[in-house]
Amino acid sequence: GAAVESGGGLVQPGGSLNLSCEVSGFSSDYYRIGWFRQAPGKEREGVSCIFMYDRVAYVKESVKGRFTISRDSAKKTVHLQMNNLKLEDTAVYYCAADAVGYVCADYIEGYYDMDYWGKGTLVTVSS
Numbered sequence: 198g199a200a201v202e203s204g205g206g207l208v209q210p211g212g213s214l215n216l217s218c219e220v221s222g223f224s225s226d227y228y229r230i231g232w233f234r235q236a237p238g239k240e241r242e243g244v245s246c247i248f249m250y251d252r253v254a255y256v257k258e259s260v261k262g263r264f265t266i267s268r269d270s271a272k273k274t275v276h277l278q279m280n281n282l283k284l285e286d287t288a289v290y291y292c293a294a295d296a297v298g299y300v301c302a303d304y305i306e307g308y309y310d311m312d313y314w315g316k317g318t319l320v321t322v323s324s
Contacts, residue, residue, distance in 0.1 A: 198222035198313040200230070200292045205318030212318060215228040216277040218292030220313070223273065225252040228296040229313055230275040231304050234268065234288035234320075244290070244304030247275055254316055255301035260286075282322045 216231040218230055231246035237288050245266040247254040254266050265278045275292065293311035295304065 198228070198293050198294050198296070200313050200315040202207070202290065202292045202315040202318040203229070205290060207318045207323065209324055210236060210282060210284055210322055212282050213278070213280045214282065216278075216290055216292075216320075217320060218275045218290075218294075218315065220273045220275075223249075223294070223296060224314070226270050228294055228297075229301055229304065230268070230292060230294050231294055231301065231309075232275075232277045232290060232292050233305075234286075234290045235317075236288040239288075241291070243279045243307060244283045245277060246301030246305050249273075249275075253255065253301065255305050257305055275282070279320070282320075284322050287320060287322045289319050291317045 215319040232244040235241040246321045247266045268275045293312035294313045299309045
């Protein structure tokens with residue numbers, strides 16, 4: 198499998214961005230796609246995840262209410278809509294995919310790692 202992110206950029210505080218992740222190499226919908234981010238000088242953290250088969254999603258508490266994840270199974274694409282962006286949302290955002298079968302919460306909270314990772318897209322929130 199492989200994952201490719203797009204949609205990063207520069208945005209002012211309070212603004213919005215929509216990130217996309219397109220995956221390949223999965224023959225069914227039994228896989229999960231997750232979004233992770235790494236801010237300068239910080240550890241990578243999970244943000245959100247969705248199960249492509251039934252759309253069950255998990256969103257990290259710290260971004261809940263501002264970030265929404267959605268999927269287009271036919272296009273093997275997942276979107277992360279980020280609203281009301283804050284300075285602390287500045288990070289490289291990575292998408293990853295995994296077909297092992299752990300629930301999304303376990304990937305986002307760091308109990309398990311995903312197998313296939315994109316190269317990341319930079320999101321900068323600045324005035």
